[in-house]
Every structure is written in C-alpha cells, then in structure tokens.
Amino acid sequence: MRHDNVITSKQLSREDIETILDRAAEIDADPSAVANAYPETILGLLFFEPSTRTKLSFETAMKRLGGNVIDIGSIESSSVKKGETLADTVRVIEGYADALVVRHPKQGSATMAAEFVDVPLINAGDGAGHHPTQTLLDLYTIRENAGLKDLSIGIMGDLKYGRTVHSLAYALSNFDAHQHFISPESLQLPREVVFDLHQEGASVREHESLGEILSTLDVLYVTRIQRERFPDENEYQKIAGEYQIDMNTLEAASDDLTVMHPLPRVDEIAPEIDETAHAAYFEQAHNGVPVRMALLDLLLGDAQ
Amino acid sequence: MRHDNVITSKQLSREDIETILDRAAEIDADPSAVANAYPETILGLLFFEPSTRTKLSFETAMKRLGGNVIDIGSIESSSVKKGETLADTVRVIEGYADALVVRHPKQGSATMAAEFVDVPLINAGDGAGHHPTQTLLDLYTIRENAGLKDLSIGIMGDLKYGRTVHSLAYALSNFDAHQHFISPESLQLPREVVFDLHQEGASVREHESLGEILSTLDVLYVTRIQRERFPDENEYQKIAGEYQIDMNTLEAASDDLTVMHPLPRVDEIAPEIDETAHAAYFEQAHNGVPVRMALLDLLLGDAQ
Amino acid sequence: MRHDNVITSKQLSREDIETILDRAAEIDADPSAVANAYPETILGLLFFEPSTRTKLSFETAMKRLGGNVIDIGSIESSSVKKGETLADTVRVIEGYADALVVRHPKQGSATMAAEFVDVPLINAGDGAGHHPTQTLLDLYTIRENAGLKDLSIGIMGDLKYGRTVHSLAYALSNFDAHQHFISPESLQLPREVVFDLHQEGASVREHESLGEILSTLDVLYVTRIQRERFPDENEYQKIAGEYQIDMNTLEAASDDLTVMHPLPRVDEIAPEIDETAHAAYFEQAHNGVPVRMALLDLLLGDAQ
Structure with missing residues (x-):
C-alpha cells in the first residue's frame, strides 16, 4: 500500500x-x-x-x-x-x-x-x-461472514445523513456487490450519491420495505434512524418502527443472513437477535x- | 482462587x-x-x-x-x-x-x-x-497494622449510606473481629445489615459516642458524614463535630491505635494527626x- | 543537578x-x-x-x-x-x-x-x-537557533500578566542577554519585575514600538494580548493590531531573526511567516x- x-x-x-x-x-x-x-x-x-x-x-x-x-x-x-x-x-x-x-x-x-x-x-x-476505517472494518466483517464475492447486501435505515453508509456503498462498488437500500422516502440516499454509484458501475436498487428483498440478502446492515431528524414525535415512532428488526422479521430471512450495525444501537435490533448466529454487530465492533x-x-x- | x-x-x-x-x-x-x-x-x-x-x-x-x-x-x-x-x-x-x-x-x-x-x-x-476492592485494601491495611486476629475495630461516621462500611463489616465477620459501630442515631447501620451480621455470627456493638470504647480499639475507621444528609446546616455542624477526631480525642486511645479513612476526607480527621504513627489513611490509599x-x-x- | x-x-x-x-x-x-x-x-x-x-x-x-x-x-x-x-x-x-x-x-x-x-x-x-519547564524549552530553542551568547532578544505583547515572560526574563539574566520589552503602556512589565531584573544585573530596555529595535534583534518572542484585558473592544483591536507581525513587519528584521511564540496563537503572527526560516514556534513546542x-x-x- x-x-x-x-x-x-x-x-x-x-x-x-x-x-x-x-x-x-x-x-x-x-x-x-x-x-x-x-x-x-x-x-x-x-x-x-x-x-x-x-x-x-x-x-x-x-x-x-x-x-x-x-x-x-x-x-x-x-x-x-x-x-x-x-x-x-x-x-x-x-x-x-x-x-x-x-x-x-x-x-x-x-x-x-x-x-x-x-x-x-x-x-x-x-x-x-x-470515515474510512469504519468502512474497512465493515468490509472485513462482511468478508469474514458472507464473503465479498457475489454479495447481496441490504443497507437499511437513515441513508440520507449516514456517512458510514455512503462510504460503505462506494467501497462495495469495487467488489461488484448487489446493493439494496431500504429506507423511508424522506431518508433515501442523496441523489448525488446514487448518481456517483451508478457512475462507478455499482448495482444499486432502492426499496421502501425490507420484506421485498429480505430473503435474497446475504447481509443486512442496519443503521439508526435519529429522532432529531423528525419534527414530529409520532411521525418518528411510526417510521422508525418499520425499520426495526426482531426474530419475527428474520423468519423470512436466509439462515445464513448476517446482521450488522455500526453501533451504538437504540432499538433498531431487538436484543433477542444477539444470541443468534445472525448477529455480527459485536464482532463487527471488535474487528x-x-x-x-x-x-x-x-x-x-x-x-x- | x-x-x-x-x-x-x-x-x-x-x-x-x-x-x-x-x-x-x-x-x-x-x-x-x-x-x-x-x-x-x-x-x-x-x-x-x-x-x-x-x-x-x-x-x-x-x-x-x-x-x-x-x-x-x-x-x-x-x-x-x-x-x-x-x-x-x-x-x-x-x-x-x-x-x-x-x-x-x-x-x-x-x-x-x-x-x-x-x-x-x-x-x-x-x-x-x-465495592469489594475497597474492602480488600481495608483488610490489607488492617492486617499490616493491627493484624486481623482478635481485632477490636471501631467504625465511625455515616454508617447508614456507606457501602464501604457495609462491605467491610461483612468481610470482618469472617475474621471474628469485635466490631464497634459509632454514629449519631440518624446515621446508624441499617437494621437489615445488623441482622445479617448477627446471622453471620459477627460480634457487633453500636455506640453513639466514641469515648465509650476508644481505649479498647486497635483500629478506628473514620468515614465522612455528608452535609447533604442533613436538611439543616446547624444540625449538621453540631452532629458532624462530634464525630471528628484530633490529637485531643486520641489522648484516650492506645498508643498502637491505627486510624483509617477511605478518603477523601473533609474535616473528619485533623491534619495534626497525619504526622503521627496513628495515621494509616494515606498508606491505606496506597495499598x-x-x-x-x-x-x-x-x-x-x-x-x- | x-x-x-x-x-x-x-x-x-x-x-x-x-x-x-x-x-x-x-x-x-x-x-x-x-x-x-x-x-x-x-x-x-x-x-x-x-x-x-x-x-x-x-x-x-x-x-x-x-x-x-x-x-x-x-x-x-x-x-x-x-x-x-x-x-x-x-x-x-x-x-x-x-x-x-x-x-x-x-x-x-x-x-x-x-x-x-x-x-x-x-x-x-x-x-x-x-512555569519553569516552559522557560527551559524557550532557552533550549533560543540556544539551538540563535545561541545564548551575546543574545539580543525582543519580548513583545502582554508583559504584565504573562508568567512565561517573567520566568524567561529572570532566566535570561543568567546569560547576560540584552532584553528588550515591547508592549503598550498598559501591558508593561510589572515594576517589581523590572526592579528584580535590574537587581540581577540584567540588561533591560522597554519600548512601545517594535520598529525602534527590530533590526538589532536575534530573537523576537511574541505573546498574545488577551481580549479580556480590555474593557473596550475597539481599544483592544487598535492596540493588539500594533503588536501583530506579518511579512511586511519582518522586512526590517535581520535575515537570521528567530521568531518564537509559546502558542496557542490567535492572530499575533500571520500564517505567511510559518513557512519562512524565521518561524521557530512549532519547533519550540516540539522542544x-x-x-x-x-x-x-x-x-x-x-x-x-
């Protein structure tokens, strides 16, 4: 290097x-x-x-x-x-x-x-x-758990403000990953990021609901939706709730699905998932x- | 272990x-x-x-x-x-x-x-x-200065809220120490702690005045009476003053008396005691x- | 030692x-x-x-x-x-x-x-x-850059409140330096410091303007004039401006002039001086x- x-x-x-x-x-x-x-x-x-x-x-x-x-x-x-x-x-x-x-x-x-x-x-x-070292440890965790080859990854939550997400998306475009971005419309990836990713030849799809593509994913990368992005508390509660996952959500997932999160989490991932083989977020921090x-x-x- | x-x-x-x-x-x-x-x-x-x-x-x-x-x-x-x-x-x-x-x-x-x-x-x-490591260093200091065998120890000050005191008392019950607790009535050991100590077979006596038993002690363990426990400043001054020690107080003590304090102290122990052979509180911190x-x-x- | x-x-x-x-x-x-x-x-x-x-x-x-x-x-x-x-x-x-x-x-x-x-x-x-270690690193920096022998040094800025300046002045009196103090009248060296320096046999001259002696200096030691010393913002701006240096100021200086500053600086020394051979303030910090x-x-x- x-x-x-x-x-x-x-x-x-x-x-x-x-x-x-x-x-x-x-x-x-x-x-x-x-x-x-x-x-x-x-x-x-x-x-x-x-x-x-x-x-x-x-x-x-x-x-x-x-x-x-x-x-x-x-x-x-x-x-x-x-x-x-x-x-x-x-x-x-x-x-x-x-x-x-x-x-x-x-x-x-x-x-x-x-x-x-x-x-x-x-x-x-x-x-x-x-925040390049976050991206590197994310890539390392993906490689150790799912491999970087033919990867199908879902990135969910606040995609608008998250530098972690943007950096990871750019890096994954080097590895020909199939990238699915799941978020409420108001927190979608910025248009210029989508544009850049297309320029890099990345495979990018956007979704409003995880259900549409959960079963096809090797990795689900969850990020936090921040309360302060919403003027209205009820609006926040309604939207955030749709992008939280628990054992129920994961029933539709592959047994091999790796769940990641940059941490700290608040309630995006139910603690019941911690003890399953899906959970890679503590390992991710350790990496x-x-x-x-x-x-x-x-x-x-x-x-x- | x-x-x-x-x-x-x-x-x-x-x-x-x-x-x-x-x-x-x-x-x-x-x-x-x-x-x-x-x-x-x-x-x-x-x-x-x-x-x-x-x-x-x-x-x-x-x-x-x-x-x-x-x-x-x-x-x-x-x-x-x-x-x-x-x-x-x-x-x-x-x-x-x-x-x-x-x-x-x-x-x-x-x-x-x-x-x-x-x-x-x-x-x-x-x-x-x-706070078990505080108890261990207290025990170590007692053992180095007075020995843990046939120990007569006075523990004085705020006995109600001090976790340090409760932990030490439980630990000393393992060593058949004679434990004297000296405090104003409002800051006595909680009844459940006294009960537990009796259950453990500990030798426990409670006093409102140090004078009663000072001459019999090998170790005097002083703790701070906190101002914020008292609604009235005058009340605090009056009570706290009775549980402070100086050279005058120690005239009635054995020459071998070891004085301890978990520190920080405010005015429970007069600085004039620092230079005497009684003072073990800095050694205690170092331990x-x-x-x-x-x-x-x-x-x-x-x-x- | x-x-x-x-x-x-x-x-x-x-x-x-x-x-x-x-x-x-x-x-x-x-x-x-x-x-x-x-x-x-x-x-x-x-x-x-x-x-x-x-x-x-x-x-x-x-x-x-x-x-x-x-x-x-x-x-x-x-x-x-x-x-x-x-x-x-x-x-x-x-x-x-x-x-x-x-x-x-x-x-x-x-x-x-x-x-x-x-x-x-x-x-x-x-x-x-x-603050003796500041003085030692100042002396070290002077010795490395200009030598302590036959030194002509200007010390400029807030000379009234700066302990750095007083300590350095006392120390330099050991080395027979020619010390020039440059400040507005309101921030002159305290009279007792001047008196002490004379007692030590130091060579001390006071100036209100740098121009008077800049060309004779081996070292110019700049300190910060603090806004909070002045009741009036305009007064501060006017005075502080006269004790700031830039490339223009240094035209009258020797090519070998060493410029020092204890840091942090605000705007006493223009950044354009950083890249010149005059600038010794980062080296000074490193020392x-x-x-x-x-x-x-x-x-x-x-x-x-």
Whole structure:
C-alpha cells in the first residue's frame, strides 16, 4: 500500500483494501506476532467530537502493536478553546506523535490537516464527509461472514445523513456487490450519491420495505434512524418502527443472513437477535482492532 | 482462587481473602518481580461515575504489572449518551480488553454486566451495592497494622449510606473481629445489615459516642458524614463535630491505635494527626495498588 | 543537578540550566538511546487547570523514556470536587506514581505540594507564579537557533500578566542577554519585575514600538494580548493590531531573526511567516519533549 494518509475510502483501490483486510486477518489469527512490533511508537488521538468505540479501538490497536498513545482530550480542556486553528494544533501534536488520528466535525478537515503535517494521518470521521476505517472494518466483517464475492447486501435505515453508509456503498462498488437500500422516502440516499454509484458501475436498487428483498440478502446492515431528524414525535415512532428488526422479521430471512450495525444501537435490533448466529454487530465492533492494527502497521511500516 | 469475576465481598471466602492479601504482600515486598508479568494485557476501565483514587489505582496496578489500560472516559463523551445500554457497552469493550473494571451508579449493574461478557470483570462500586476492592485494601491495611486476629475495630461516621462500611463489616465477620459501630442515631447501620451480621455470627456493638470504647480499639475507621444528609446546616455542624477526631480525642486511645479513612476526607480527621504513627489513611490509599495488582494477577493468571 | 523538585526557574542556576539543555540536546540527537530507560516508572499528572501542550508534552516525554503516566483527569470527575485539599490529593497520588507534575491555579501551590511528598515534583504552572519547564524549552530553542551568547532578544505583547515572560526574563539574566520589552503602556512589565531584573544585573530596555529595535534583534518572542484585558473592544483591536507581525513587519528584521511564540496563537503572527526560516514556534513546542525528557531523566536518575 502506498499512502501516507488515509482520508477517504474512495482513495483506496480494491487492491489497497484487500491488502489491508489480508493483513488484518493475519494479525487476527496471531496477534502475539505483532505484540511488540512498535515499542517506540506514539499515536496521537485528536478527537474534536465525542467518540467511544472509534477512539478506544484505535487506542487498543496501537497498544496491541506494542506502542502507546497520547490523547488531546476533550475540546473543553484544550487550546482549541483558546481559538487555536486545527492547522496549528496538528502541527504541534506532530512534534509529539509518530502518526495522527483526527476526528473533526467539519467536512474536509482531515484533508486540510494532512497538508500541514509530515507524519501519517488517518481520518476518523470529518463531519458529513468520510470515515474510512469504519468502512474497512465493515468490509472485513462482511468478508469474514458472507464473503465479498457475489454479495447481496441490504443497507437499511437513515441513508440520507449516514456517512458510514455512503462510504460503505462506494467501497462495495469495487467488489461488484448487489446493493439494496431500504429506507423511508424522506431518508433515501442523496441523489448525488446514487448518481456517483451508478457512475462507478455499482448495482444499486432502492426499496421502501425490507420484506421485498429480505430473503435474497446475504447481509443486512442496519443503521439508526435519529429522532432529531423528525419534527414530529409520532411521525418518528411510526417510521422508525418499520425499520426495526426482531426474530419475527428474520423468519423470512436466509439462515445464513448476517446482521450488522455500526453501533451504538437504540432499538433498531431487538436484543433477542444477539444470541443468534445472525448477529455480527459485536464482532463487527471488535474487528475495529485488527483492521486498525493492520492499517497502522501498513502506514507505520512504510514510514520506517 | 476460583472466580471469574469479583462482584461483592460477600462472594469471597476467608480463604479467598487470605489468598489475595498474601499475594498483595508478596507483590508489595518485591514489585519488580511482576513488573513485566502482563505485557500484552489491556484492562478496560468503565467508570460511569466520577472516581479518582479507585480508577487511578486500578490503572496504576495494571501498569505496574507491565500491562496497559483503556478508559471509556466520561459519560458525556461516550456512546452511553446516545442511549446505548450497559449490556451493549460492555460487550463492545470486551472486544478491546482482556478484563474489565466497572463502576456504575445502579445497584446490581456489575452482576448484570458480568453476565454479558466472557472476560473477568471487577466491580468497582455499583451504587449502594458493593465495592469489594475497597474492602480488600481495608483488610490489607488492617492486617499490616493491627493484624486481623482478635481485632477490636471501631467504625465511625455515616454508617447508614456507606457501602464501604457495609462491605467491610461483612468481610470482618469472617475474621471474628469485635466490631464497634459509632454514629449519631440518624446515621446508624441499617437494621437489615445488623441482622445479617448477627446471622453471620459477627460480634457487633453500636455506640453513639466514641469515648465509650476508644481505649479498647486497635483500629478506628473514620468515614465522612455528608452535609447533604442533613436538611439543616446547624444540625449538621453540631452532629458532624462530634464525630471528628484530633490529637485531643486520641489522648484516650492506645498508643498502637491505627486510624483509617477511605478518603477523601473533609474535616473528619485533623491534619495534626497525619504526622503521627496513628495515621494509616494515606498508606491505606496506597495499598490499593498492591491489592489490585494481586487481584488482577489472580484473575488474569487463572484466565491464561 | 541536585534538586528533588523543580518549582521555579529562579531556583535553577546557570549551571543547572546548561546541564538540562545539554542533556536535552543529547536526547534530541539520539532518542532511541533512552527509549527504554525507565520501563517501570509512572509519572503522575495533576493538572487542576486546562492544558494541552504542557500536559501532552510531559506525557510524551515520559513515554519516550519507556515509562508510563497516570492522569488525575479533570477536576469535575475528581475527589477535589468533594472538597479534598491539594495536600491530601498529592499524598494519595504519591503512592501510585514515581514523580508528579502539578499545574494549579493558585500561586505557591507547587511549593506547598512539594512539602508533602517524597517523590520528585515538577511545577507545570502555578497561577501567576512560575512555569519553569516552559522557560527551559524557550532557552533550549533560543540556544539551538540563535545561541545564548551575546543574545539580543525582543519580548513583545502582554508583559504584565504573562508568567512565561517573567520566568524567561529572570532566566535570561543568567546569560547576560540584552532584553528588550515591547508592549503598550498598559501591558508593561510589572515594576517589581523590572526592579528584580535590574537587581540581577540584567540588561533591560522597554519600548512601545517594535520598529525602534527590530533590526538589532536575534530573537523576537511574541505573546498574545488577551481580549479580556480590555474593557473596550475597539481599544483592544487598535492596540493588539500594533503588536501583530506579518511579512511586511519582518522586512526590517535581520535575515537570521528567530521568531518564537509559546502558542496557542490567535492572530499575533500571520500564517505567511510559518513557512519562512524565521518561524521557530512549532519547533519550540516540539522542544518541550526532549527538554522534559532531560529533566525527568535528571530527576529520576538522581532519585534512583
């Protein structure tokens, strides 16, 4: 892989993705082989927005490679509050750390930040923009459970605002997946995303109801419909309810259906599904560690 | 010791306790023998309530064993704020960490959390429930200073709301200690705790004044009387004043009296006592490290 | 160096300073030589005021020496909120850590804290008091860029409230520097500082305008003029504008002029200067790491 920074999943070729997923699988199979690979490496975490699993999973990944992290902490206690620009902050932290992970509410911020530093920089979410490591762990989870070949995947819920969904859709277009998008009309994929996917030659179908295509799916990727998108609580309750799944819903599904969710969930997936073979969402969260270990290893190894 | 989780001090037999305290003493005597015992281990800290010394002392314990920690951080910046259940949160973090420490405001939460994960889980306080590692470090401090044999201990202050006190009392009933409880009537031990202690065959006496029994004590364990328990400030001042100690108070005590306090203190113990041989409260706080190292070692060693 | 604690820069002799800077230069030249020097050492960070770069740079320094840190975290989530005194807090954390770094809003607090603990303690800022490691990294940056011999330095901006500036001025008086202080009249150096500097035999000149002496300077140290010092926004805008620098300003400067700033900056230094050879402020921030590594090494090495 020849990248200094990982900013978008669009930037990664199919070959890049496979290199990362292959390395993640190797690490997953034998983590102790890399447990002391980067004993002198410090990863700088700059999360200008709240995050639990992404931040902890990067932290875990670096520590499982034998390295360490420093964390700029919350905005409240940082120089950012004194009016420092992102460009200045990253240039300071660059002097402390060997690589940076940045989450920032403004779209494009990671691209901008990367221009100011010489150490590898990974985008961990830039507002409505990109979140490539989420996409990589999603792809890894799909590959481990259903395979990426001839994949039929349903992506359901809030498709309008979810950067996770857009990034995944773009990445899947590299793998000739049959992509079904299931959502209420008001939360459909943005037209420009559909247009882009068609340009990429992706196989895209849109549905308002899961029932239409559930039986044909290998993977069902559920996302949360956020209350705050709806001016009216009743409207929210009615619509959200139609895109929640339980054991009853899954009766029409294949026995091999893999259910995914980026977490945290609220009530999109009934807890009764957790104990079934369908549930892959906790495994999906856990896969953040080997995937991010692989990515760090490839970036830091190249940098050495 | 054959436990996967440590949830309450009631669950620990006298033999369990002695195993842990013996191991703590070994570690205390030669910490460098275990300084690299768990180089690949990550401890997950989930503190859903503020804590300084408990959290830092677990963190220190894991690091002094050569391991590392990840910290879910404050609730404000976590997925919990987005409505994630504790059961989901622990199942995610389980994928990052080799053992978990959980503090949560709801009684019973640690028991519940432990049911959802396969890694060892330690309860670091569940509301009005239990806080077993505080009890273990209290016992360790008592054993080092006064011995647990034929012990006469006074426990003073807020005995009604203090989970620390209840856990310690239960544990001491394993060691045939003479337990004296000293408090204003309104902050007496709950009747059900007294009943349980009698059931366990504990030697329990209640007093309203320290003077009655001070001279007979080997250990005086002081706890804080919280202002917020009293509707009236004057009432608080009057009562709290009677359960504060200074050099004057200790004139009637044995020269060997050990004074303990779970800290933080406000004005229960006059600073003039700090420099005397009576004061064991800072040592007590420090003992959190070897005791938690011992506990982690026993849990993680068993898990390996 | 024979100090257990580093509280003020006044306490450091010229020889002490040179020992620290020499060690920092050695470490900077070959950091891997010390990458595993303190594998069993834990540094306790007690920041009772917000800080980004000072805290992260101490954390990085300790980790680059192979050690680890524990961080008491924000005040909000700590025992301090329950009314614990600083003396109690440091005595507890002393039991967890091998050295302490303390920042506290009250002047004199570091001196007081050091009296209560036996481990080495470093002052990372005590209100209007001292911040000796900032001074050390400033001196290191000056020495690397312009040399400390026959130095002509301009210190500009808020000279009244800036502890950074006062500490640096005292330290420079050890090195016979020609010190020029440039500020609006309302933000001049306090008279007692000027008096003290004269007592130390320092060469001190005060100016209201940079133009008067810019061409003679080897180093220009810029600090921020804080909006909140001015009751009137227009007054602030007018005055602050006169103490900001851009490429235009620097036309009158020597080609070798080194521009420094403790950061974060707001608009005191135009971004167009960042890419020039004048700019040393990011390097200055980065120098916090080798300088603090050197200081920790000298304190911990002595303690061993």
